[in-house]
Amino acid sequence: MKNLKEFALVIGILLVVAVLVFARTFNKNRFSESTQHIAETLKNEPVFVEADNLQINDYLVVELGENSNKEMFPSAVKVSFEALTDKNFRKQLEISEKKILLTGDELQTAKAWVILNQLGVGNLFILTEKEKTEKLRYNFNPDTTKAVVYVE
């Protein structure tokens, strides 16, 4: 008992720090992952799914924005970009056992992917209409004769 009294100040400081740490760690209104996690995820697995190779039953489809593709994704979850951080939506993603596939405008889905990745949502993929997305589809042929003229 005497020891406890002696260490009351130390215990008090530790308790306050512990509360602050837990509050920060489990605060849903903060990003939980480090930014390095984005590059690591992209390096470890391909996150772009081409429409032609889509196995629809493997995914929980999330349609972003106004455009809807009901024929292709009848059971898709529709969400606006502004509602990405909505508690109910995030809960829906957390309890889903399927992979999550984001569809919609490419600029928006890429942004949504980064935000959800940083919020700690795993198994995230982006549907792309293009074949071999992020590959240069044109071949540049250097014009060395012109280059010589320009250098002169």
Added chain:
Amino acid sequence: MRVKISVLLVGLGVLLAFIPGGAGKSFRLRPSELVGKAAVDNYFTVDEVARFVNTEDSTVQLIDVRNAAEFRFCNIPGSVNIPFENLTETGWESALNRENVRTIFYSNDDLLASMAQTIATGMGNENVFVMKGGLNEWFQTVMFSEFSGETITARENALFENRFRARAAFNQMNSLPDSLKNKYFDAKRLQRKKLDGGC
């Protein structure tokens, strides 16, 4: 007293050890703030970027987020290469947050550039954009488009003139042998440093 300090330090160490994902930095903005900023599509078209290239606009910096090999193969004149996987490293912060300079990310398509834009915004940078359509759109519109009508309006003439000039600059830059490209990049870097440092 020593014992108390020791206990305090050990206790803090134990707490730190249990913080999940403690290593590495995270976004400065809160999720709701980032969603609000990212909801707006901040982009420039390839024609607008072509104009920046032609006028050598000093209020714009182009950042190519493809890997170094792709960048060396061909890139838009005046652009700087920050491979996507290196974007979150601390060394690039000052480059991304230059006062009165608009940063435009591009990759081969939209996805990587848009991700880079969101990362830069999340890290607290303002004035970050993407070049919509990426290099594939640049090739299609700037490098390979031809006017096919019989009469050309003044507006179309200006548009194609802009594209042809940017095309010439692209061909000139990317047709240089690697040794000259390196010298070009070094000279450009040196000029920037001198300008930044003042005299």
